Amino acid sequence: MSIELIILAAVAVFVISRLYSVLGQKTGAEPPAHRLREAVARAPDVEEEPEPVRTPVRAAFTGPAAAGLETIAAIDPSFSPEDFTRGARKAYELIVAAFADGDRDALKSLVDEDVFEVYSDAIAQRQSAGTEPMRLNRIKTARIFSASVAADDFARVAVSFEAELTDGENLRTAKDIWTFKRSIKSASPNWLLDEVATAS
Numbered sequence: 001m002s003i004e005l006i007i008l009a010a011v012a013v014f015v016i017s018r019l020y021s022v023l024g025q026k027t028g029a030e031p032p033a034h035r036l037r038e039a040v041a042r043a044p045d046v047e048e049e050p051e052p053v054r055t056p057v058r059a060a061f062t063g064p065a066a067a068g069l070e071t072i073a074a075i076d077p078s079f080s081p082e083d084f085t086r087g088a089r090k091a092y093e094l095i096v097a098a099f100a101d102g103d104r105d106a107l108k109s110l111v112d113e114d115v116f117e118v119y120s121d122a123i124a125q126r127q128s129a130g131t132e133p134m135r136l137n138r139i140k141t142a143r144i145f146s147a148s149v150a151a152d153d154f155a156r157v158a159v160s161f162e163a164e165l166t167d168g169e170n171l172r173t174a175k176d177i178w179t180f181k182r183s184i185k186s187a188s189p190n191w192l193l194d195e196v197a198t199a200s
Helices: 003-023 033-042 066-075 081-101 104-108 113-129
Strands: 135-149 154-166 171-183 192-198
Touching (some): 066 135, 081 113, 081 154, 081 171, 113 192, 135 171
Antiparallel strands (some): 154 171, 171 192
């Protein structure tokens, strides 16, 4: 082996040992591991900013009753024409059944005083005559006809019904407009039948 190779090998060993002493050892400026853990533990939690609450945008009401429905919804944001129509259909079923059964107690909880008096008199006349009552066969259609909020603080929504009624032998089609009312100042969500009219 030549003297040059021996010198180069010695230089390489020296350089490698110096690099290890510098890069492979911790410096005095580096904090101990336990201090790093303590510093991380003391660091305040970074709170994530909450996402902004997005209020769903309600589609505008349409149809001839739109203006009245908008007025009601402005007072009662939970008002939904779809939910109201479903409730009106159920009320129609209950009222027709109570009238056919002569159940005045059930009627009293579903209609206002004027309608109750009319229905009560009609029940008495029917029972006196001994005629069979007409019962609901099916509701064919139920559509909101008009809506408003009056000066007496009552919201009124009229629903146009077309239904099939039967007395067991005869079948007839009834076309009526039922108007339901509810006080906009009342906490009760219940609507009462306020008026019944024959649809033209």
